[in-house]
Amino acid sequence: MRSRHLHRAVFVFLTLGIIFSLSAPRFSRLIESRYSSGIYYWTIRPYSLLTGIFPFSLAELIVVSLVLYFIYKAVRAVVALRTNPRDFATTVPGKGKRLVLTLAVVYLAFSFMWGFNYSRLTFAEISGLPVEPASVEELTELATHLVERANELRLQVAEDDRGVMTLNGDIREMFGRAHLGYEKAAEIYPQLGGRYGRPKGVMLSRYWSYTGIGGMYFPFTAEANVNINMPHFLIPFTTTHEMAHQRGFAREDEANYIAYLTSTLHPDVDFQYSGTLQALNYTMSALRRYDPEKWSEVRTTYGEGVWRDLEEWQRYRARYDGSVRQVSTRVNNTYLMANRQTDGVHSYGRMVDLMLAEYRTVKDSWLNEYE
Structure with missing residues (x-):
């Protein structure tokens, strides 16, 4: 029961976040004053100084790691499909749901960490x-x-x-x-x-x-x-x-x-x-x-x-x-x-x-x- 309530809460949060993100262009002045010149400036600036300590690109490391991970998962999926197609088919809905949830979380993280800047006032x-x-x-x-x-x-x-x-x-x-x-x-x-x-x-x-x-x-x-x-x-x-x-x-x-x-x-x-x-x-x-x-x-x-x-x-x-x-x-x-x-x-x-x-x-x- 607790797990079900948690899933519902996550779903509601993601839905509201996506709606807010999509409606952001209507509130350019609010985005400018509260987000771009406020929240973003005071959170991302020190965060970038922290990641800047590393002499190499963390982004490059993440992207390369993700590519290798997706290749690994794709190979595993092909092997599973060939060895036991029926069991593989039963796991598809659950994996699809997790993928959608993951993409929604990534989209919201992108919006809150930077994407809202597309809706700020023009230069x-x-x-x-x-x-x-x-x-x-x-x-x-x-x-x-x-x-x-x-x-x-x-x-x-x-x-x-x-x-x-x-x-x-x-x-x-x-x-x-x-x-x-x-x-x-x-x-x-x-x-x-x-x-x-x-x-x-x-x-x-x-x-x-x-x-x-x-x-x-x-x-x-x-x-x-x-x-x-x-x-x-x-x-x-x-x-x-x-x-x-x-x-x-x-x-x-x-x-x-x-x-x-x-x-x-x-x-x-x-x-x-x-x-x-x-x-x-x-x-x-x-x-x-x-x-x-x-x-x-x-x-x-x-x-x-x-x-x-x-x-x-x-x-x-x-x-x-x-x-x-x-x-x-x-x-x-x-x-x-x-x-x-x-x-x-x-x-x-x-x-x-x-x-x-x-x-x-x-x-x-x-x-x-x-x-």
Whole structure:
């Protein structure tokens, strides 16, 4: 009897939790004030510092262990089905019920540990940036500024023997100074402040490259995980992107903008160049859709170093392209849409709206730099 009451209580709790999770987008201001800036900040931040003590990625260890476990369970199921199909069939309903319960618990844990951040106020609302439709002329001006800035920064970064940009120090050292850009940004937007666990490189990054994924925030360990097999000019931007997720900014387009902001405010030139180059890539992609002629014209102003880095990026993508990447993109697209990012993977392009909003506020000072 006691067990039955416990099961009912668990069922009611899970049901209410799922209903609350699904209705969260209607209460953005409440989520922002009570959860994102309250419960999440004061619980996940110290938790991430705790998991950050470990020099390796706990998330990677968990994921690999789960994959091995599922393979083991699948093999056992096949053996049981072949040896005694009748007994196997009788266990299916109970196992199915436990699986549904487990998935419900995981979903609720995900929501309470991070997922509610998808329903917080937008970064435009938090920052007060004037996001509005932009003309092609504004987009071209932004792209031109970013090219000039990228060319200038490219002359200051280190190169390898192939003429491709390299980090100022090794990757582990880079992770150790990644927070400096957030400290600067927090002076403008306090919501980006606070100490969190340091980002971590994934040991199986070479294999991860086949998925086309550069980084992942793992809510259950509050770790910002980064693919360290990528070309170096991609890694600082990716790192600060995952750190934005760690700070509760779940939407991909906003995490991209925050990565650009914190990279360009960083005191070190390798971060500045990485953020500027990625911002340029997103801006040029938007310009190409709306004015291919202007896009082609702006591309002619790229410096030689920038071209070498972009060519290295193409070689990297070609080396790891394949069916695994296509499946990974579909899964990522489904995940984003399930979390109400209705543009799916294309929602990354909306980063440009925030950049244009910033451009409007500092346009005069940007243009005066090159007069």
